[in-house]
Amino acid sequence: MLLTRPARPHPARRFLRRPKAALLASAVTVCLVAAGAPAEPLGVGDRIFPELGNPGYDVAAYDLALTYPGSNDKPLKAVTTIDARLTDSLNRINLDFAHGTVESVQVDGRRAAFTSAGEDLVVTPDHALPLGSVTRITVRHTSDPVPADDRDGGWVRTTDGLAMANQADAAHLVFPCNDHPSDKAMFTFHVTAPNGYTAVANGLPTGAVKAGGSTTWSYRSQHPMATELAQVSIGHSAVVRRTGPHGLPLRDVVPAADKTELEPWLARTPDQIGWMESKIGPYPFETYGVLMAQASTGFELETQTLSLFEKDIFTEPAYPKWYIESVMVHELSHQWFGDSVSPRTWSDVWLNEGHATWYEALYAEEKADRPLQDRMKAAYGASDRWRAAGGPPARPKPPAPGQKIGIFRPNIYDGAALVLFALRQEIGKDAFERLEKVWVQENRDTSVGTADFVRLASAVGGRDLTGFFRDWLYGEKTPPMPGHPDWKQVPAPASAGSAKKS
Template sequence: MLLTRPTRPHPAPRFLRRPKAALLASAVTVCLVAAGAPAEPLGVGDRIFPELGNPGYDVAAYDLAFNYSGANDKPLKAVTTIDARLTSSLRRINLDFAHGTVESVEVDGRKAAFAGAGEDLVVTPDHALPLGSVTRITVRHTSDPRPADDQDGGWVQTTDGLAMANQADAAHLVFPCNDHPSDKAMFTFHVTAPNGYTAVANGLPTGTVKNGGSTTWSYRSQHPMATELAQVSIGHSAVVHRAGPHGLPLRDVVPAADKKELEPWLAKTPDQISWMESKIGPYPFETYGVLMAQASTGFELETQTLSLFEKDIFTEPAYPKWYIESVMVHELSHQWFGDSVSPRTWSDVWLNEGHATWYEALYAEEKGDHPLKDRMKAAYGASDRWRAAGGPPAKPKPPAPGQKIGIFRPNIYDGAALVLFALREEIGKAAFERLEKVWVQENRDTSVGTADFVRLASAIGGRDLTGFFQDWLYGEKTPPMPGHPDWKQVPPPAPAGPAKKS
């Protein structure tokens, strides 16, 4: 995720997010209350978001069906089907869901009771589910595209339809799920919209079916995906196809009326993928593309195989070419770092944003003559202030209540990229570059944590780097930069004094 609305074009300010409404306060509307003890919300105990995710099962696959009427002020009719394996014996199943009306729930084809509890939908089947069993949960519900009080994320209203922005952990504003990046699953999408609209989702198309005045578009992912990375675009869109490196199918989604104007930017993706592959190895998914939405979000987002961008970033003349391309590479880098290799907890998000910022800056150095060293020296000067405000890179401070996107602070963008720069200085360029390639190859399609990165870096670096990472990732103060003893912290500018009277 990346902010793209600085006051003036500059490579550094994007880590700050525009203040938005608080998140996830509304409860699920239910039509049937479970009998017995009151339903309670659960979570997997994430340090940042302890109530998100749910214990006791592992989702294998989601099948999501949405029916869009063409009106953004009306809820979509939806059916979510979840196939899951039980990792504990359960009498109840908690799902994350917080912005829709549940009409019915079935477990293995039999009606189940359900109730809302906080941001959870609590399902009580008519029989206990034993450890190791495989179960199918079918929820018929609405999915509301209208923003609610104290909520942010989920559906994004565009001028001609909808898109999704589910980070951080806002997918449960759209569909019932186990909304934590540690539980990745396969996804299938079926999106029905009036004729004249185009629907696109993660993965590859599996067919379209016309039925009178509407069309149903279907897509399926070929790799597991975290819920925060789900993407569905519905609009008066053109889908532009081209071949990428090694014949990789690329498809971009743009407003149909702006296709010609945006084509020069779309044509840059194949070379950007080739550049990334030269740094860290083969692209990890079945397709890629950019979704240019006519919406004001304040950020770009690495939704898997189809990165979300505000269209205006490509048409705003104040942004220089090198800057826009580096933003495109930031989101492309996330396909490796964050999407293919996902964080096990939200405290590990520095692995996503630090790496994406690293390759964004490296691209700007090689293609735009903006030295990486200069950017890292500037980051070093501000690092202590960032740590004080947002916490160390691998121990970010929790966001303010209702402000989940508040975790996206400078400490996990340039502050985390600074850790990677220090690591390269510590173990040498050759070892660092090998580490990057091995990291994405060995952990493809998994969720991993900071400790895994430390272990691999130590193995490839040829020595125990636990102490090095402890200081750089968890210290309240920024350690000395290896090889650069002259780098110092820069105090913030002094506040302006009172104006003198004439």
């Protein structure tokens, strides 16, 4: 994610906890059958989002069937099918789901009881699920694009339809899931929309079937994906296809009326992929593209194989061309850092954003003569203030209530890129570049954490870097910059300091 306009508050991204009474829907009698201890929300113990994700199972695959009614202010009908392997013996299964009406649940083809607890859908099958078994959970539900109680996330309503923005923990506002990046899975999408609309999703198309007044579009991922990276777009869109490096199929999705105007930006992607491959190795997925949505979000987002952008960033004259290109590279970089190599916990998000910011800045240096060192020196001057406000890069402060994307602060963008600059200073340019390539190659399609990066950096750097990373990633104060003893912290202007106190 890149907050392109962080100074502008975005009211649509307020997150408020709400009861899921709607989950009870038409099956109250079924729910009452569930006996035993009261249902309760669970989580995988994430420091930032304690109730996110669920223990006891590992999802292998999701199959999402969505039916768009032709209006983005009405719920979609949906069927979510989850194939999972039990990592513990369970009498109940908790799924994350918080904004929709559940009509029925089946476990292994048999009707199951369900209720809600916090932001969990709690399913009680009619049989115990033993350790090591494989189970299929089918949930028939609605998926509501209209925010309730000032809560938004998941679906983004565009001027002509919908798109998804599920980061950090909003996928469960769209479909039932194990909504944590530590549990990646394969995805299949079937999106039915009235004729005249175009539906796209992550991965490669597997067919489009027209029946009467609607068309069902199907897509399938070829690599596992975190729920926060899922993307479905429905609109009056044009799909622009071209070929990238090594025959990589590229597809961009843009408002049909703006296709010609936006083409010069779309044409930049193949060279940007080539540039990234020259730095860190082969592109990790089966396809890539840019989704330009007619919506106001205040951010761009690295949804896997199809990055989400506000269309206006490409048409706003105030943004210089070099800046727009660097933003494109930021989201492209995430396909390696964050998508292919995902964070094990949300405290590891600096590995996503620090690397994407690093390559964004490096691209601007090489292509637009914007010196990386100047940007890093400025970041160093502000680093102590960022740490005080948002926490150290690898221990970000939890977001304020109702502000889930509040974890995306400067400390995990330029502050984390500053850590990478210090590391390059510490171990040398050659070792650093080797580390980057090995990191994405060895951890492809997995979820890893900060400790894994520290171990690999120590191995590649030829010495124990635990102390170095402890100070740079967890210290309240920014350590001295290797090779630049003259770099100092810059006090905040008096006006900024006053504003912070309020």
